[in-house]
Amino acid sequence: MIVRQTIPFNTQLKYRLVRQLYFSGVASCNDLSESLGKSLPHIAKSLYEMIDEGFVIEKGYAPSNGGRPPLIYSLQPDKMYILSVAIDQLYTRIGILDLSNQFLFQVETIELRLLNNNDALPLLAKALTRVLSRMGKDRKKIIGAGLSMPGFVNTRSGINFTYLHTNSKESLRDYLVRQLHIPIYIENDSNVLALAELKMGLAKGLQDVMVIDIGWGVGLGMIVNGGLFRGHTGYAGELSHIPISESNTLCECGKRGCLETEATLRVVAKKAIEGIRSGKVSSLRPLNNPEKMSEAIMSAANQGDQYAIELLTEMGFKIGKAIAILIHIVNPELIILGGRGTEVGKILIAPIQQALNQYCIPRLSEHTGVKVSQLGHDAGLLAAAALVMEKFGETQP
Template sequence: MTAKIFQYRRKILRQLYFENVLSCSDISERIEKSIPLTTRVLNDLISEGAVLETGHAPSKGGRRPLMYSIKPDIIYIVSVAMDQFVSRVAILDMHNRFVTPIVKFELPLANTTDALDQLAERINRLVGESGIDKKNISGVGIGMPGLIDIERDTNYSFFETKQKGVTKYLESIVGMPVFIDNDSSLIALAELRFGAARNKKNAMVINIGWGIGLGLILNAGLFRGNNGFAGEFSHIPLFSNGKICSCGKTGCLETEASLAQIAEKAQAGLNSGKVSMLKSIPENYEQATETIINAAAKGDQFSIELLSESGYSIGRAAAILIHVLNPEVIILSGRGASAGKVWQAPIQQAINEHCIPKLSEKTSIEISTLGHHAELIGAAALVMEHFEKVP
């Protein structure tokens, strides 16, 4: 097999992963190769069992084209989603289905290689327990918080590696290609490829988590900025509250609107005698957030007030971005998206109050359908973005 044919095969598999089903002419157009060449390579993949015929397209008049999809278990991806408190790892197939349970674990995000060693050990253990041969895994995608320079293979906020970059260090232990990106950027990538931003040209994807992250989709592509740091939404200086943020500055959006702040405000409210079905707030932030969101879903007024107050602050910050970027849609994603429509009214209210109406009138607010799995799906998509280049 020539190097070019190998690359064409990879191009076809990559397109089928992202699009689910395509006709031969669709594939030909996307990989920019002739229909005869595309047909030949596609037939080879079908004969090997890598690609499946899925039937004919719905009728639009004329001859209906035959459609194709990628066989889900032909390739696997190890996906890692990290945040400041909880990390998750799982293996996904080509239909983004989890073929292993999602394993949660705490990872100390310190400037040391110890955390990377622990992460690599978790990855190797999961692959070993899965029974999947590493040669059938196209790579490891990792979403992580922090300032990540992909070109320099460096996370400036966490994970110091003295001689190798982050991916090179991990690759030397796990024996598979590794790709990293900021967690909010990967959530936006998931929404762009599989979620609410699909077929949208300009979108803002707000990652509601322990901070308030942002993924920017401009001209139908992920925008990372000059060196990958675009989207530090959490650190818009919106308040004069004197609260120190995790970045070291004061008054950032994160200091009022993050899930961590909601948990702390909930505990303070209960301590001051607020009436609520909440009796206590778990010390674990993840459990605390779930408790508050579940109470809001049951109509608890105090919990709804907490989320609404946070949503209004997020809306104020979003109004600034609408004036600058004029997006088609704002998508609420990440861990906090499970609160659903509770967010929409206060965010819309803030936008109504702080935006020029003509700028915001065609910007909709949508809740992610990918939910808390968005980062894991985005990490898998990151691997497939590079699939043509993986040896």
């Protein structure tokens, strides 16, 4: 199912200019000429047309770089909007962003349990419809929706094989297109996290970066050759089920020895509850809700609780071993630690680095940095918007 772009430009270059300006915020004519690989007069011509059309505005002079100072330009923020949706196992956050990455109104959070919930998809569609209806006649300005979600997602076919089934042959994307009448782009949450780092985080301008999503599971989003890498069927970066553990614990996936059985917040929470009950010295008390437990462990660790630090260090080392494998295979320039685990990023980075020293050939690891993500909680929503803008001007699918 195809939906026409609501914003029609008369040339392909203009779409590229919009995309570039969106991601760079502001840029001079020369910047644009260089980053799009087109000549300056050519860029200038299109840019001036876009100023006349109201899509681009002049933002004055930038400081000189040793010559005539450049005029800089940006997008007119309220000429287009993007519907941005971040879905996780329990909650879904919905926002509308303008072209300067500002939310039009406060992000809406709805409770939406994904697991074994046949109503989830219609509820989601309803919520999105309601948010869209708040736009009034500005609804025309919405150029698409980006959805970040867990599970096995194939972006190209628009299907999530794990959650939000449609009960028919229709793909998730086509279902939502039919309900909302705007272009829809779906992507796995770890991949969206990586895209966020690429477009506005530590991976900006870099070529080969691995973003580790430390949380209830262990995810991986891969930036390869300067772009998000999805693999042949869209499942690249399935780090959580690589066979790595020595303890051969049975994993939910049916296999043994998966990384996920040893190095996630879920496992840490479980171990902590057992440990405390069997008498480990700690400021922590066992909680029934494992999510809350993991939160408690992380804040205890940040306040110096030795047992919490020990548990997280153990997890970090095992993740580090997996990262060592990754470095051998991909030879990236940077590893970014993202996801909920960033809260204890400083604690994790030491054992990870130690694992790299132990398991990596120095020639490989010495050119690979390890950093903790600096993007906050809204990164997912911003990146879901990036997902839409990345494809702006291309006809779906």
